[in-house]
Amino acid sequence: MPYGPGTVLGEILRDEAAEAVVRKYLPRLDDELMLVQLKHGRLEQAIGFMEGLRTDPEAQAALYAELATVPETASGPVPQVRAADIDIVPAPDYEPADVPIGSARCVQDESATRWRTFELELHGPEHGNPFTDVMLRAEFRHGDRALTAHGFYDGGGIYRIRFMPDEEGTWTFRTTSNARSLEALTGTFQCGPAGSHDHGPVRVHAQFHFQHADGTRHLPVGTTAYAWTHQGDEREEQTLRSLERSPFNKVRMCVFPKSFVYNTDEPPRYPFEGSPESGWDFSRPDPAYFRHFEERIVQLGELGIEADVILFHPYDRWGFSDMGPAADDRYLRYVVSRFAALPNVWWSLANEYDLLWAKDTGHWHRSAAVIRAHDPHDHLIGVHNWVELWDNDADWVTHCSIQQTTEATATWRSRWGKPVVVDELGYEGDIEWAWGNLAPQEMIRRCWEGVVRGGYVTHGECRLSGDDVLWWSHGGVLKGESSARMEFMRRILEELPGDAPGIAPLSSSSDFPVGGVEGRYALAYFGSNQPRRRPFSLRPGVRYRADVIDTWNMTVTELPGTYEGDFTLPLPGSSYIAVRLRACED
Incomplete structure (x- = not known):
């Protein structure tokens, strides 16, 4: 099938004759900032990112026509499987049998605080490629709960396992690894209360x-x-x-x-x-x-x-x-x-x-x-x-x-x-x-x-x-x-009510969006429009205080009195105005 707008650019560039056609119309192809990514897109997608050809439909048509003449039998080399495409499975004999189980030095703090990072620093083997050859994790237990954190290699023979305790009290840990020296390391630490600024994820x-x-x-x-x-x-x-x-x-x-x-x-x-x-x-x-x-x-x-x-x-x-x-x-x-x-x-x-x-x-x-x-x-x-x-x-x-x-x-x-x-x-x-x-x-x-x-x-x-x-x-x-x-x-x-999780869209018969907390709080926004007045229709039996918010000039003007049911508010007749209605607590 001939090359065309729907052909992946990378496939075209693997064909010597087709590549020559593309480079004729895109002589600065190698200067494209996104060339690595563009090679994975269809030719028509890639052209959409290229100045000149992107806005020249006649040149695009000429490119497609010339590409279509490249012989169908022409083909580039078959892509080879890259080393990056092959996963590496850690071997159980990464360390020889004479290495004692759990012999790596483990450095840790004896205490932690809630929602702060607790770390194990393990001094272990460096041979081979520790990034891929070593599997390491630890099970952290608090009472009946168990959570697993995975370790990583940090260079220089240092491995780290990080954990964020979410409960106060005594935590224990035990490591698992295919490296004998990192296997079955155990310990405990005490988790204290969170700091005043630590609220957790x-x-x-x-x-x-x-x-x-x-x-x-x-x-x-x-x-x-x-x-x-x-x-x-x-x-x-x-x-x-x-x-x-x-x-x-x-x-x-x-x-x-x-x-x-x-x-x-x-x-x-x-x-x-x-x-x-x-x-x-x-x-x-x-x-x-x-x-x-x-x-x-x-x-x-x-x-x-x-x-x-x-x-x-x-x-x-x-x-x-x-x-x-x-x-x-x-x-x-x-x-x-x-x-x-x-x-x-x-x-x-x-x-x-x-x-x-x-x-x-x-x-x-x-x-x-x-x-x-x-x-x-x-x-x-x-x-x-x-x-x-x-x-x-x-x-x-x-x-x-x-x-x-x-x-x-x-x-x-x-x-x-x-x-x-x-x-x-x-x-x-x-x-x-x-x-x-x-x-x-x-x-x-x-x-x-x-x-x-x-x-x-x-x-x-x-x-x-x-x-x-x-x-x-x-x-x-x-x-x-x-x-x-x-x-x-x-x-x-x-300034939302303290127990409100956030703003929800509220039903409104108007042509402007209204959000808030049903029956307690409403926020209407008028965008680039500039009304001089605006009617509102809220649930009877609840009185509201009204603020006019200028979102551009960053001012809040409280209107006098309270409002209930159907009412009309005066507005400044300028753009980027919001109205806030808050239920009276008394």
Whole structure:
């Protein structure tokens, strides 16, 4: 069958004659930032990312016509199975029989506190490839409960097993390993009460909302800084200072470095042994790389910020988006074993999963199973989309992580019966791409729309303002006008009734969204419209106090008196106004 728009680009490039045709029309193909990923897409998909040809239908038609003339018998070499595609099973004779059982030195604290990381440091063997040749785990017991934490190799003969105790009292542990020296190590520790700022990992609460393990309400107000941990210490420390002063309590961040527009520099370190020139050994993670990443997660936790850890993404020129199924699973086992005992972790399987053309639907279900098997603390899991929404009915999906504008938030909530987090709704900025040059007013409008419709939202910023350091990817300094308005929005949200889990969509006969707590609290948002007055119809018998909230100028004006049943409120006739109605307690 001749090559055409539906042929996978990588298949075309394996055919010498077909490759010559493609390069005739795409002479700078090798300069494409996403070439590694584009090779897994259909030719028509790949062209959609390429300047010039993307907007030239005549050139596209000529390319397709010339490709169709390549002889059908022409074929490139048959792809060989890569070493990365073969899993490695730890052997039972990794250490000889004369090595005493449990002879490795174990370093541990005698005590821990609830919802803080407890660690076993084991000094064990270094021969072979300890990353793949050694299996290590420990069973932690508290009374009748037993939880299993998996260990990981941290280089230099050091193995670590991390655990986050969630109950006070005496815990015991016992290790299991194919390495005799690491087998059957036992011990105990005492877990004391949580510190005043330790609330435990975030869980789904009341079906559509979130709370920490200790019952503290969590209202996610997030931001995106995809590659902030790959910028070098000076900018990364600057990012942490900016976050400390910001309203954000969640950050979306990629484990792997990013290659895309405004992201062309090499990162200071890489996740695996090897180099861009010589290639990578996906069976040997670089412990220093992951140690650095986890340090940043810990620092976020100290600021009260959740780390939404993105495990895969398509913006890649190094090959990390296409390591092969076995290497993907090994990487996940390593990362989850290493990070799962950090209380402020969320797992995001992908940023824009539907652009990761090398991975099929089965990959995501298999990855979720790996995570669940290696995370004894059941952190949240979501899958972020580009265009095609992920099927969030999957039982392992805890919340919907969505890239869209926010008007359909209530529909998604109803469709999947899970919390909705609109993690990408556009970016305030001034770059050349439409997704990154929203006016700040539009950014804030979308955020309020999502919140009033019962969801949660994530900020983003692509402000140039004199340099090419964009918060969206690099971190650094927040330059835009929306972050201050996000802080104001967060304050309004935190003034919900204390026992309310969050905002739910409320029925309304009006043409504007209303959310809140039935019979007790209502929040109506008018967006860019500018009414001078607005009628309301609420349940009779309940009196309400009314506030007019200017979401852009960040003011709250309480209207005099109380209101009940059917009434009309005066409004300022300006845009970005919300009305808050709170039931009187007396």
